[in-house]
Amino acid sequence: MNKALRLLAAAALGMAAANASAAKLLNVSYDVARSLYKDLNPAFVADWKKQTGEAVDVDQSHGGSSKQARAIIDGLDADVVTMNNPLDIDAIADAGLLQKNWLQAFPDNSSPSWSAIVFVVRKGNPSKLKDWPDLVRPGVQIVVPNPKTSGNGRYSYLAAWQYARTQPKASDTDSIEFVKKLFANVPVLDTGGRDATTTFCQRGIGDVLLTFESEAKLIQANFGADKFDIVIPSLTVRADNPVAVVDKIAARKGNTRLAQAYLKFHYTPAAQEILARNGMRPVDAAVAQKHAAEFPPLHTFSVEKDFGGWAHAQQLHFSDGGIFDQIIARK
């Protein structure tokens, strides 16, 4: 028994000590960024080794972005966060773990890449869904995750709202009516973006899936480009993928310099190339130019400019009793 215990203790310690020589950085990220960081982290590790001669390990944690933010506030030791919407980083800032003006800490609103909401339809687009008005036709089935719990859902909702609002002679009530009709066509509201993908692609429910362009490209890569088409609507929303150093935790772990360097690395041409290959739109003009064929031009709006910022949009549309709750209740 004693021997067994000692062996066990040795195993446990061995696990902890295995990589003790290398500095360890923990990147807490959203659900579907795994394949991206599988490519990007080794590139950073090699680059860091070349520049400083130091070894570093980057650990990853992925999950629903709000759940991840919650875990950091509760004590998950994240040095950096890489998210798909700024709201969850704001929540961490509100808890006092990072500076309030994190959005200005890195270039392009601290967002090294961005994506946009597109339509994924079944091959050949049998229901002829070309733009937002086609989605509110009776009988069309839309798969979209719940705007209350997911970034995709919020962006999709706001994009539909903005489309209705920017039509000639439109008013806010038209937007409410439009979004209401759209969500009346949604048979299931999944909680997260990946769940919605599974519903649409594997369970075969619905005529169209509203999701990020990056996820749409992943769907084509994983399920076959011969099964699904991507449709780009006439107006869509720019969805930044913001990053931030979790100042308090990185400082406590002595990782501030490393964390800063890791996020800066996201803006290098090499990393931008990796982002582009993973379906994210790079902010680097040269890399974007090179991949212009894969990323057709979009007509976009931003939540910051057109909805008065995320905090405001969240409060007005998605809080308890907000406009989204009202249209769902009236449905």
Add this chain to the structure above:
Amino acid sequence: MSALPADGGATPPTTPFAPLVQTNAAIGEPKLVRWTLIGISLVFLAVFLLLPLYAVFSQALEQGYKAYFAALVDSDALASIRLTLITAAIAVPLNTVFGVAAAWAIAKFQFRGKNFLITLIDLPFSVSPVIAGLIYILIFGSRGWLGPWVSEHGFKIMFAAPGIVLATVFVTFPFVARELIPLMQAQGADEEYAAMTLGARGWSTFWHVTLPNIRWGLLYGILLCNARAMGEFGAVSVVSGHIRGQTNTMPLQVEILYNDYQFVAAFAVASLLALLAFVTLGLKSFLEWRHGSELKALKGH
């Protein structure tokens, strides 16, 4: 258990006449009813147990044995297997000691609040595992009661292996005690009294009298405890933090792989858990068959 095992238990038959055999149509069921009932049970088992099991293994082996084993020796998968084994290796002995102590106290002594203690032991059965995870976040999270103190002293409990072990201990803690309490209550304290009157001390009474009496029940409890410790998802998911290659147990790894479109890898890890279930089931049936009479107090499992 519908019938006594073949050896009929430890006590030799004392009745002078042959036991009653149910050949009488009046107390039996017509053949049609019997076969219909058996048929329904078999179809139910096939649809709800065998089919999913078949699905797990066929998915896991979809791309052949090479892909299957490659998925199992992936460093993240190996780390999840190691963490699962370590967690079980800590949680199960802890709960075994606790279970024996609690069952001993409850079965052999009279004291105030005994029923309350039994209720408390059952608590993890009635609490949702998610709540089990959240209570530890509330206690040891960085905004919890003890969290700041713990992190000041350089310990890491939440979102690390200790938190996972804690949550697992909580969830699996009734298994051993629940198996032993009825068994020890049925056995009573007579043999222990006898040992005492012959001059045995506390420990030697325990080692030579109590433990041999409860060993099969104990093993049975440990088995169930272990199966749950390795399979627990909800509570562990809340406290894990999901750091790849570090704080994911096997059930969490299965979910992650599945959500990453790595179906073969997901089902390969799942098949290991299914194998564990098979082993548990096999050992459980063996114990029931071999030591059924000693486990009789455990009806209902």
